[in-house]
Amino acid sequence: MLYDEDEKEENNERWLLTYSDLITLLMIFFVIMYSMSNVDAEKYKQLSQSLNSAFGGSSGVIEGGNSKIEPVVEPGSNDLDSLQNAKFKKVGEEIQKYLNENGMANSVSLRVQDRGLVISLKDTILFDTGKAVVKDNSRDKIIQIGKMLNEMNSYMRVEGHTDNMSIKNSEFKSNWDLSVMRATNVVQLLIDNAGIAPDKLSAVGYGEFRPIAENSSEEGRSKNRRVDIVLVDSKYDNVENVSKDK
Template sequence: MIKRDEEHEGSSERWLLTYSDLITLLMIFFVIMYASSKVDATKYKSISNSFRITFGGDASIVDGGEGTSVGVNNEDSKLQETKKNLDKYLKESKLTGSVTTKIEERGLVVSINDTVFFQSGEAEIREDALKKIIQIGNILKQQENYIRIEGNTDNKPIHNSKFQSNWQLSSVRAANVVQLLVEKCGFPPEKLSSVGYGEHRPIASNDNEEGRIKNRRVDIVIMNSKFNKVED
């Protein structure tokens, strides 16, 4: 009788061993899953890019959290493609010394040197430059992003019958480029804005003519969509 009771008691506790084994396995499973989720994002992105290039895709593979894509950023790819097409046109038109392109955090920046497109101290776009800006606009129209036109000058004071300051000159030049893009390229007006910075945002030294030439420019900025809330 005592032996039967002991056997019954032992059998009733076997499930505890099975239960503890199951809990242990579950814990190991979740530890492995957690460790896998912490894979190096940089390495993962590199692998993702390799797969995209191999299979010719351009869409994001997975969201890497914190509002960024671990896979290929489709918008960045489009900006790079637009830059490539624009650089090709600039080279064919022998404008590479007058128009430069670069991709920054805020988007694709197209810098137009004022000496080619404007007369000194004037805001009207030169007649022989209209077609060039229109062609540039048609290439940039591939993008649906907001576009900001920024006028800039060197630090030499201006004072003539039309403009009392570099601020005025840079602002009107930027506005004239906006008007051209809307009227001749069909850009939606609500996607465009213009601003004049005068001499206050130089990209080179104003102590020599070479630097002043670089500072006299109109920048067409294809804004990264992460700044949409700023533009809305």
């Protein structure tokens, strides 16, 4: 059977119509997907900065693909007057007065950072060496501080820190384990005895990786062995309250 040459050529090119329709549909699909997922760069930058400050980092937020790791946490200011939040200033002054009256000023210090008010407790006031159970003679004092903080109804982060001396015993395999368990036990103490709502608290352990002093001397290492209770500034509530988006 013979076919007209023009008809054969026409039939051979029909697939181009289907192909062009498919390409057009794909292009429309990707344009729609892009428009739905278009990211506001300024909002993304603000969120990155909020997350960085709330979790105790430095200014090394990823920008332009370049990241910077700061090994030493910025100590912050000891001046309570620098607090923008009047309520934070008031509770800070109350805690400082309590520390002075109870001989704790050398073991507990207050620092003002962008993320809020940091109550830093040396490990020796809370724990025996290499242990994570809060000492009996310190429990009441920590509970009292917790009750003062609870009046703020703010989010709190309890952060465990160690020095760079390795630990490995029957209880803890690493400084990570020790720092996490210390933070967790302080959180449990505050929940059970200071009346702080569990959804207002979080516990995190940083091991030796967030020092505030050099680890080359015993004095520096003693400063790094600490538990920080962070009264989080309300501007970071959206970072702490992740459940609200569920």
